[in-house]
Amino acid sequence: MQTRPLGDTGIEVSRLCLGTMTFGEQNSEAEAHEQLDRAVAFGIDFIDTAEMYPVPPEAETQGRTEAYIGSWLKRRGSRDDVIIATKAAGPGLAHIRGGPRLTHEHLHQAIDESLARLQTDYVDLYQLHWPDRKANFFGRLGYEHDEEEDATPLEETLSALKALVDAGKVRAIGLSNDTPWGVMRALHLADTLGLPRVASIQNPYSLLNRTFEVGLAEIAHRERVGLLAYSPLAFGMLSGKYLDGARPAGARLTLFERFQRYTNPLAEEATAAYVGIAREHGLDPARMALAYVNSRPFLTSNIIGATTMEQLESNLASESLRLDAEVLEAIEAVHQRIPNPAP
Numbered sequence: 155m156q157t158r159p160l161g162d163t164g165i166e167v168s169r170l171c172l173g174t175m176t177f178g179e180q181n182s183e184a185e186a187h188e189q190l191d192r193a194v195a196f197g198i199d200f201i202d203t204a205e206m207y208p209v210p211p212e213a214e215t216q217g218r219t220e221a222y223i224g225s226w227l228k229r230r231g232s233r234d235d236v237i238i239a240t241k242a243a244g245p246g247l248a249h250i251r252g253g254p255r256l257t258h259e260h261l262h263q264a265i266d267e268s269l270a271r272l273q274t275d276y277v278d279l280y281q282l283h284w285p286d287r288k289a290n291f292f293g294r295l296g297y298e299h300d301e302e303e304d305a306t307p308l309e310e311t312l313s314a315l316k317a318l319v320d321a322g323k324v325r326a327i328g329l330s331n332d333t334p335w336g337v338m339r340a341l342h343l344a345d346t347l348g349l350p351r352v353a354s355i356q357n358p359y360s361l362l363n364r365t366f367e368v369g370l371a372e373i374a375h376r377e378r379v380g381l382l383a384y385s386p387l388a389f390g391m392l393s394g395k396y397l398d399g400a401r402p403a404g405a406r407l408t409l410f411e412r413f414q415r416y417t418n419p420l421a422e423e424a425t426a427a428y429v430g431i432a433r434e435h436g437l438d439p440a441r442m443a444l445a446y447v448n449s450r451p452f453l454t455s456n457i458i459g460a461t462t463m464e465q466l467e468s469n470l471a472s473e474s475l476r477l478d479a480e481v482l483e484a485i486e487a488v489h490q491r492i493p494n495p496a497p
Contacts, residue, residue, distance in 0.1 A: 155197030161353030380454030
């Protein structure tokens with residue numbers, strides 16, 4: 155398993171990261187533990203979660219994912235050989251703290267609750283799940299500035315995170331679902347005010363959504379704020395299992411109608427083209443899609459997720475897959491013809 159540096163923190167993480175947002179909804183506690191055991195045995199030492207999980211977010215299940223990881227950590231009895239990342243929710247979910255904000259008060263409460271569920275006294279990476287301001291994330295397009303927006307100042311948020319670092323509850327901090335402006339503003343405040351420097355940014359990145367390359371990839375390279383790529387299979391679309399309107403029993407898009415981000419006609423056309431490339435070259439479509447993400451120079455870690463052990467094994471196999479020039483050229487040709495159909 156390759157490892158890559160987590161920003162300037164001195165922490166090394168595996169190139170594949172185990173995503174856990176299905177734990178507590180599509181996966182039972184026993185299944186979650188089985189996935190965690192297999193991932194670690196394979197060489198993954200990086201595990202990503204969030205206080206909001208599982209997804210879809212519901213009041214009845216909120217925090218269950220962290221609790222499953224916590225019971226696994228307790229059973230293992232060995233905390234320091236894994237890198238645990240979690241996230242604090244931004245505004246919008248009334249069932250979390252009555253409506254979460256990225257304020258000093260909320261972040262201190264959020265980390266304490268996460269640590270209790272995780273049964274640990276620190277997390278290695280604490281991320282802001284989405285900004286506490288009006289910005290483009292979760293596929294939002296267009297932009298309208300709101301002079302009256304109720305946003306928590308980023309200075310306050312970073313100061314709160316500094317207090318958590320100083321208290322030993324957090325080793326490093328990161329952003330998620332953020333923009334080039336958000337990253338550069340956070341870095342500027344860190345440099346000028348002596349606040350913690352963000353080490354990573356967790357944003358969507360896949361063959362169907364390469365918008366990260368437009369502005370954030372250069373920042374990731376020059377400022378050493380690498381990408382933690384989520385949805386690298388675009389909710390499973392790039393496996394090809396949803397082609398021609400198929401909806402397999404138990405699959406995420408079958409169970410949850412809310413996940414429509416990657417199902418528009420252009421995304422389906424692009425998916426068919428990418429699956430065709432894989433099959434033409436004797437490759438598994440999902441492994442090819444993951445291997446492409448793995449190969450990006452601005453990547454810190456690729457967050458894989460699975461609901462079955464068979465899917466997990468397929469995802470793990472992407473670590474050793476190297477795409478040849480012909481496959482890469484074919485992928486770029488599709489991207490040029492249908493760029494970012496599901497941003």
